[in-house]
Amino acid sequence: MYETNLPQPLGSVAGRDFSPKQETITAEQTDESMRTYSVNINGISVNACYEEENIREIFLPLLHTLTDLYKEKHQRIIAFLAAPPGAGKSTLSSFLQSLSSENTDLEAIQSIGMDGFHRRQEYLLSHTLIRDGKEISMVDVKGTPETFDLDKLEEAIKRIKTDVSCGWPVYDRLLHNPVEDAITVDKNIILLEGNYLLLDMDGWRNLSFYADYRIQIRADESMLKERLVSRRIASGHPAEEAKAFVDFSDMYNARLCLEHSMKADLMLQLMNDGSYERMVPV
Numbered sequence: 001m002y003e004t005n006l007p008q009p010l011g012s013v014a015g016r017d018f019s020p021k022q023e024t025i026t027a028e029q030t031d032e033s034m035r036t037y038s039v040n041i042n043g044i045s046v047n048a049c050y051e052e053e054n055i056r057e058i059f060l061p062l063l064h065t066l067t068d069l070y071k072e073k074h075q076r077i078i079a080f081l082a083a084p085p086g087a088g089k090s091t092l093s094s095f096l097q098s099l100s101s102e103n104t105d106l107e108a109i110q111s112i113g114m115d116g117f118h119r120r121q122e123y124l125l126s127h128t129l130i131r132d133g134k135e136i137s138m139v140d141v142k143g144t145p146e147t148f149d150l151d152k153l154e155e156a157i158k159r160i161k162t163d164v165s166c167g168w169p170v171y172d173r174l175l176h177n178p179v180e181d182a183i184t185v186d187k188n189i190i191l192l193e194g195n196y197l198l199l200d201m202d203g204w205r206n207l208s209f210y211a212d213y214r215i216q217i218r219a220d221e222s223m224l225k226e227r228l229v230s231r232r233i234a235s236g237h238p239a240e241e242a243k244a245f246v247d248f249s250d251m252y253n254a255r256l257c258l259e260h261s262m263k264a265d266l267m268l269q270l271m272n273d274g275s276y277e278r279m280v281p282v
Contacts (some may be wrong), residue, residue, distance in 0.1 A: 041091065078160065079212060080211040085254050117152055121139065
């Protein structure tokens with residue numbers, strides 16, 4: 001999967017649709033082994049390419065597995081998609097939602113994320129945490145586990161497990177804050193994506209109890225760093241500032257995910273060429 005990101009302002013909050021916006025799905029490349037996918041996620045236009053082999057051998061079988069689980073349990077299914085920052089989980093989750101709608105044999109899935117459970121900017125500006133013996137402002141490491149409202153996230157997952165239809169928050173990149181009930185969760189299969197959904201740490205590991213199926217994506221640290229720096233530069237940050245932030249914050253979070261996540265039902269390795277390979281849990 002190759003991915004590029006371009007920031008696109010969305011205007012005012014009023015009337016804004018925060019659901020992932022599929023702009024185009026094309027197959028115009030001469031190489032028929034790839035499928036292109038363009039989507040707008042929370043104001044960022046993303047262009048990605050997925051291998052047809054991955055779609056055929058990994059993604060479609062996954063969607064059939066989730067459909068079978070729903071038919072077996074006769075109730076809403078929640079699948080977790082956990083991956084470190086920079087691994088393209090939000091784009092893949094959106095692509096899987098789109099892919100599920102193309103096949104009448106599949107139950108349509110709904111993709112949602114955990115970013116709407118960031119603590120508010122006012123909270124982060126007024127609170128600190130200790131890292132490596134130093135007290136630092138939470139806003140300087142926004143995105144680390146402590147900067148999420150874990151209790152609120154767990155309660156929301158409980159709610160979507162039982163409620164037919166309910167609201168779900170989305171993070172607004174323009175406001176730097178969550179927007180409550182920005183989207184409505186109403187499908188029978190929910191794909192929840194996020195960095196820490198399978199984190200094997202106090203509090204976080206409890207979330208796994210609510211998942212009917214778990215997916216984990218792993219990737220090489222150097223590739224993640226390159227992608228994260230490129231994404232931050234594309235968002236308008238100077239190169240040196242982007243590298244410093246990625247080193248101090250993003251890569252800390254990436255290593256946390258890679259080194260302290262629980263095993264999953266489906267484990268995938270994101271390769272340097274953008275393709276995915278199945279991993280055998282050990």
